[in-house]
Amino acid sequence: MVPPDNLFGVIPVWLAVYVLSVGAFAAAAAILYRRVFRLILLGKDPGRFDQPARRLFGALPYIFGQRKVLQSVSLRDRAGIAHFVIFWGFLSFTASYVLYIFGDSIWRDFSETVLTHTGVVIFTAYLDLLALAFFFILVWAAVRRWGVRPNRLSFDLTQKGESAIILLLIASLMLFTLLAEGFYVAAGGTGAHAQALIGRPLGQTLAAVGLEGDIANALHGVFWWLHLAVILGFSLYIPMSKHMHLVAAPISFYTRKLEQRGTLPTPDLDAAIENEDALGASRIQDFSWKELLDGYACAVCGRCTDICPANITGKILSPMHIVENMKEHVIEHGPGVAKGEDSQEAKPLIGSWVAEEALWDCLTCGACVQECPVGVEHVESIVDMRRFLVLEQASMPDTAMGALLSMEQRGHPWRGTTYSRTDWAQGLDVPTLAQRPEAEVLFWVGCTAALEQRSQSVARSMASILKRAGVDFAILGDEETCTGDPARRMGNEYLYQVLAEQNIETIKTYDVKKVVTICPHCFNTIRNEYPHLGGDFDVVHYTEFVNDLIRDGRIRPVARIDATVAYHDSCYLGRHNGIYDAPREIVGAIPGLEMVEMSRSRERGFCCGAGGGHMWIEESKGQRVNHARTEQFFETDAETVGVSCPFCLQMFEEGIGSLGQEGSKRAKDILEILDESLSAR
Secondary structure, three states: OOOOEEEEEEEEHHHHHHHHHHHHHHHHHHHHHHHHHHOOOOOOOOOOOOOOOHHHHHHHHHHHHHHHHHHOOOOOOHHHHHHHHHHHHHHHHHHHHHHHHHHHHHHOOOHHHHHHHHHHHHHHHHHHHHHHHHHHHHHHHHHHHOOOOOHHHHOOOOOOOHHHHHHHHHHHHEEEEEEEHHHHOOOOOHHHHHHHHOHHHHHHHHOOOOOOOHHHHHHHHHHHHHHHHHHHHHHHHHOOOHHHHHHHHHHHHHHHOOOOOOOOOOOOHHHHHHHOOOOOOOHHHHHHHHHHHHHHHHOOHHHHHOOHHHOOOOOOOOOHHHHHHHHHHHHHHHHHHOOOOOOOHHHHHHHHHEOOOHHHOOOOOHHHHHOOOOOOEEEEEHHHHHHHHHHHHHOHHHHHHHHHHHHHHHHHOOOOOOOOHHHHHHOOOOEEEEOOOOOOOOOOHHHHHOOOOHHHHHHHHHHHOOOOOOOEEOOOOHHHHOOOHHHHHHHHHHHHHHHHHHHHHHHHHOOOOOEEEOOOOHHHHHHEEEEEEEEOEEEEEEHHHHHHHHHOOOOOOOOOEEEEEEEEOOOOOOOOHHHHHHHHHHHHHOOOEEEEEEOOOOOOOOOOOOOOOOOOOOOOOOOHHHHHHHHHOOOOOOOOOEEEOOOHHHHHHHHHOOOOOOOOOOOEEEHHHHHHHHHHO
């Protein structure tokens, strides 16, 4: 787009462009610093700038490829495609500003020198097509947001006027671009820009109705400067609106967690106590700056809340509102904290901005993190606030308190059980490591499979399969204690670390080469979180271990099991650790067994309702999450739901019974089904 010759007839256009641009961008940078970076840097350093090459190249597909945005594209929700077009349109127009506005302002032929005459014609035609596409997308977006809108856009935060302002600014920018081109042609302009795909016929039409010559030349200048004003206005408005995510999201992706999604950071409690720091987080300075940044990265699209199992079943938890309200808390109290005037106690984050009930509704299933298109990590902030409630205020649901007390006193959360750690193994001749310290594999049974009656059959099936495969294994027996996962997810970080260090010390006393777990929660904790405390072990979940046994021919399921199984993905096996294929391959290896997928499976799987300590925490209101998931199982018409987690097994057992289908439906761990196929030989 060719710039006018001067401003007000006297000021050289290049001088005006650069003075206005420097002023606007400097003001935008000042706003950005004062409103955002100065405040988020009040948080703790999470150490998210290590491995720069891995971070950079890993972030590029999310930033430029819009991977997280496009993952949700479906026949029902095509917003991801529209966002992708807008994003690349934004980059394309940014390139045009550099070439046409800043380049041609100083040297009129700069763009043609860089692109050549033909290149400018092609690039300008491409921009015109984009501008036209933008108009259609903006109309569709307006109808979708304020007319026939999906449920996730019905939340109050998504209905702010900011969205209308941005749509109007983009529409104005496209309109002024095309009008500036058209009036340039109508004024008799020549060169590559006069051959614009839309600008040329538009200009010819304008000239035909009498808008030509000096009038067209003047209007060309008006719309060119309006076009620049919108661009500079964008730069000032972005730091003050929800569209701050344009800046914060790339930073969020670069500083993303590099560990598995199910891994929580491990705070140094001794240092916190010594420095008289809060245990957990409730104030701005208690969170990491990445957690504070998440509020600014949030695009307020509602995807996280729309997919949250707790919210879907009628709880008040909204992951979007939590991160957004954290941001509002930072905006209100951050400037005072930066000046040494902390007023947070007068309006505390927890209670005023974030309801305790919402924090306890969370299942830590990670669906919100999986769905978020801008890299927000909701679960860490929620668990941090739970830590504050438990460790600083001793505030928690009564059912959580009972489980935590049992873990503290008895080393497991199952209050009332009469079983010992080895009762399940009676008659199976399963050695302990104390009896066979040279065993190659430690079978980590876990509290539930050892102490809960229904789940004991899963442990027996595992032992049977290991014996058939000739695996040299042993268990810890009474030396095993809870991994601490329930305590950690419920907010008692101190108890978790006590239990974890005890287990690490026990395992290290033996020459353990591999740890195999039944429970995905045990698997996630020992493999991903114990290394933070010095417990580096080779840990695998049984689905991968047993699947390898089948592949290697060490076990061969040959007896037919004529049944249809709907496989349910455990959150801590699938979404948190990316294990989806191994359990399905085990099912596929069993003759006669047909597997079907539920409507929500793999990355978009629906939590069974037991995560985040909810195996023991009663739900606050609404439909039980496990009942909602059980109903999704019923939709498949399969007679069996297959699981690979003892928590999921119990949740489906309860759901099937409560919904009156215990005579026609059943829940089984795929270990049990496999053992049945092997035992029938």
